Amino acid sequence: MKDVFILGIESSCDETSISIVKNGCVDVYTCVLTQMDTHAEFGGVVPEIASRMHTENITMVLEDVLTNSNISWDMIDAIAVTYAPGLLGSLLVGLEFAKTLALIHNKPLIAVNHIAGHIYANRLVEPIVFPSLGLVISGGHTELILMKGDYDFEVLGSTLDDSIGECFDKVARILGLKYPGGPNVEKYASMGRASYNLPIPMNDDSLNFSYSGLKSYIINLVHNEEQRGNEINKYDLAASFQSVAADELVRKTSLAIDKYNVKNIIVAGGVSANKYIRGELENLAKEKNIHISIPPMKYCTDNATMIAAAAYPLYKQKKFASFDINAKSQDDIY
Amino acid sequence: MKTLFIDTHSERLDIAIITDDKIFNKVVTGNRNHSEIAIPTLVEVLNCASLELKDIDQIIVVNGPGSFTGVRIGVTIAKTIAYSLNINIKTITSLEALGVSTSDNFDVIAIRDPKGVYSAIYRENSFKDYTYQSSSAFASFIESNNYKVSENTINDYIKIIDYAKKIELTSPHKVNPLYIKDIEVLK
Numbered sequence: 001m002k003d004v005f006i007l008g009i010e011s012s013c014d015e016t017s018i019s020i021v022k023n024g025c026v027d028v029y030t031c032v033l034t035q036m037d038t039h040a041e042f043g044g045v046v047p048e049i050a051s052r053m054h055t056e057n058i059t060m061v062l063e064d065v066l067t068n069s070n071i072s073w074d075m076i077d078a079i080a081v082t083y084a085p086g087l088l089g090s091l092l093v094g095l096e097f098a099k100t101l102a103l104i105h106n107k108p109l110i111a112v113n114h115i116a117g118h119i120y121a122n123r124l125v126e127p128i129v130f131p132s133l134g135l136v137i138s139g140g141h142t143e144l145i146l147m148k149g150d151y152d153f154e155v156l157g158s159t160l161d162d163s164i165g166e167c168f169d170k171v172a173r174i175l176g177l178k179y180p181g182g183p184n185v186e187k188y189a190s191m192g193r194a195s196y197n198l199p200i201p202m203n204d205d206s207l208n209f210s211y212s213g214l215k216s217y218i219i220n221l222v223h224n225e226e227q228r229g230n231e232i233n234k235y236d237l238a239a240s241f242q243s244v245a246a247d248e249l250v251r252k253t254s255l256a257i258d259k260y261n262v263k264n265i266i267v268a269g270g271v272s273a274n275k276y277i278r279g280e281l282e283n284l285a286k287e288k289n290i291h292i293s294i295p296p297m298k299y300c301t302d303n304a305t306m307i308a309a310a311a312y313p314l315y316k317q318k319k320f321a322s323f324d325i326n327a328k329s330q331d332d333i334y
Numbered sequence: 335m336k337t338l339f340i341d342t343h344s345e346r347l348d349i350a351i352i353t354d355d356k357i358f359n360k361v362v363t364g365n366r367n368h369s370e371i372a373i374p375t376l377v378e379v380l381n382c383a384s385l386e387l388k389d390i391d392q393i394i395v396v397n398g399p400g401s402f403t404g405v406r407i408g409v410t411i412a413k414t415i416a417y418s419l420n421i422n423i424k425t426i427t428s429l430e431a432l433g434v435s436t437s438d439n440f441d442v443i444a445i446r447d448p449k450g451v452y453s454a455i456y457r458e459n460s461f462k463d464y465t466y467q468s469s470s471a472f473a474s475f476i477e478s479n480n481y482k483v484s485e486n487t488i489n490d491y492i493k494i495i496d497y498a499k500k501i502e503l504t505s506p507h508k509v510n511p512l513y514i515k516d517i518e519v520l521k
Contacts, residue, residue: 048402048517055406059417059507089403092369096407099373100414104387323373 004077004315007065007101008308011054011094012086012114014038014045017304018058018065020076024312025123029069030305031061040179044169051089058097073105080311083111083321084331085140091327099323110311111321113333114302115141116151118268120310121299129291133262135253135281138269139165139182142209142249144256145333147266150313153333156256157207164245165271167211171241174222175234185238186274192235194243196221201248207256214244246280253281257288264291273300336383337495338390338415340376342368342408343400343428344445344487349375351383351390352491358383359491368407376411388419394498397425399452399466399514400445409511417506424501425509426494429454430461432486434497440484442476452514455481466515 003022010017019030035053039045081098082091102109119134134145134153142159162170165182172181177188199217202210218241225232253265267281278294285292299306314320339359341348347368350359360375360382380386395412398405409425416423433443433456443461444453451472454461467475476483 042519046517046519049519051402051406052511052513055410056510058410059413062417063507089406092403093406093410096369096372096410097414100411101418103373103377104415104418323377324370326367326370 004312005071005075006078006080006110006308006311006315007076008112008304008306008311009079009081009094009098010114010117010302010304010307011058011090011097012082013090013302014050015302016054016057016061017302018061019304019308020065020069020071021124021305021308021312024120024309025127027124027305028071029065030303031064031068032303033057033061036180043173043179045087047087047089050087051093054090054093058093076105076107078108078110078311078315078320079105080110080112080308082114082117082307083325084113084328086114086329088327088329091329095325095327103323108315108320109323109325110314110319111325112307112310112314113331114307115269116333117306117310119145119147119266120312121268121295121306122266122293123309123312124299124305125295126293128266128293129264131260131262132264132266133253133256133260134266134268135249136269137164137249137267137271137277139163139169139271141269142211144207144252146260146262151333156260157209157252159209159211161210161212162215164209164211164249165269167215167245168271170215171218171238174219175232175238177234182271182274185242186276188235188238189242189276190239192233192237192239194240195233195236196240198240198244200244205255207252207259209248209252211245214241242274242276246277249277250280250284254284254288257290262290264293267292267294270301273297336385336389336391337491338393339395339489339491339494340393340408340412341396341428341431341489342372342404343396343398344404345401346487347371347375348489349379350489350491351379351385352495353383356383357491368404372407372411387415390415390419390421392422392424394424394426394494395509396428396431397510398428398512399464400428401447402511402513405511409509413506413509416509422503423506423509424498425504425512426498426501427454427461427464427512428452429464430497431489431494433461433484434493435488435490436484436486438484438486439482441479441481442483444472444483444485446485464512464514
């Protein structure tokens with residue numbers, strides 16, 4: 001069978017990325033241009049600045065990919081782009097860029113959901129076996145998803161308030177740690193002991209999550225200690241928070257494994273770059289004797305490789321987008 | 335000479351192909367999102383002209399000031415075409431495009447948005463002193479200088495192409511929006 005090459009484009013937040021992926025699973029070449037240093041000055045992603053930088057950089061990122069991939073346009077079968085969810089202004093730059101390329105080179109356009117991208121990042125490592133239980137953990141999502149086939153998703157549970165990634169960022173801010181918050185909380189946690197007694201986020205048997213209570217508890221704890229003139233041990237508090245947050249993921253994932261009797265779990269999203277959480281989920285899989293798939297670090301954060309990978313099943317199903325497709329800040333994958 | 339003109343700086347989306355003897359254009363006004371209509375409109379204009387993008391000799395894109403998102407849509411499309419097909423590209427500001435298009439006699443060309451006014455002073459055939467100010471500040475600026483103002487909103491493609499002759503070519507990578515208005519965090 002002829003190889004399928006898909007050019008993927010990702011611009012939903014603060015990374016401008018373009019990638020060429022073969023047959024939905026081989027990363028031929030990927031360029032990721034991150035704006036992290038710029039946004040760090042403001043303590044978080046500034047949407048308007050992100051949009052401006054995507055516009056400034058996107059053709060240069062393409063030039064890098066065309067120069068270094070050894071792939072010519074006549075070999076490319078389709079153009080895939082993230083259309084949702086994310087920052088609207090940022091998504092629009094990638095989307096208009098993708099439509100223009102599709103028009104110029106007469107290629108089909110494939111609209112990819114960013115969360116599906118995170119899930120299909122696992123195909124870059126190994127084939128996805130169905131049914132699989134997907135755990136999507138990121139700045140915008142905390143979800144348990146049952147995958148019965150390609151793009152056959154059933155949401156089993158999700159966060160009722162904050163996502164786990166948001167919670168990491170907010171805890172980082174309370175502790176006075178710099179942006180990006182998540183990796184800094186992880187760094188501090190690795191040097192501390194889980195000595196603070198924190199409440200379990202959602203002590204029930206549902207498959208839903210809740211992280212706002214844990215966040216509020218930590219905010220109050222820090223304020224109260226400050227008022228009493230006591231010093232907070234940032235390392236220990238970060239370790240305690242990370243431990244409770246991870247336990248909750250493990251506990252709910254474990255409940256879902258038992259309830260749906262799955263033999264495979266897939267972890268996806270930016271928070272899966274957290275080494276402690278990866279470790280805890282790997283322990284769970286070992287204990288339950290099931291297979292776990294977690295993408296390597298470079299495919300956990302935002303990248304176009306996963307977008308091109310996620311586009312492959314859509315290419316096979318000939319699910320192409322038309323030129324009037326719009327970007328959406330929110331959209332479901334099911 | 336076949337020129338592709340793209341202007342998405344306001345609610346009025348304007349795409350045209352100007353050949354030596356004909357103009358093919360489509361203007362869309364109203365509430366629909368530019369991202370939904372920009373490429374379909376471009377396709378429609380190309381079809382009307384029976385041309386493909388590779389037949390275009392030069393691109394003139396309006397790079398603002400105006401709607402940030404609107405300008406980015408036009409600029410992204412234009413620079414992507416210019417880069418991919420190695421077509422000459424020039425940027426013209428929205429105030430220049432509208433200023434050269436009007437037959438009004440004016441000292442200041444202005445574009446309003448919901449919160450204020452973008453303007454430039456027209457002197458010795460060029461546009462200078464780009465600013466963005468509140469409507470009231472703009473009104474007193476005009477009054478105190480006794481300026482004549484034009485708020486033309488219609489592009490005259492032939493006049494724009496003629497004016498663009500004196501504009502230097504830009505590398506597609508360097509084609510970027512002109513925002514004028516600073517965003518909150520940068521103030």
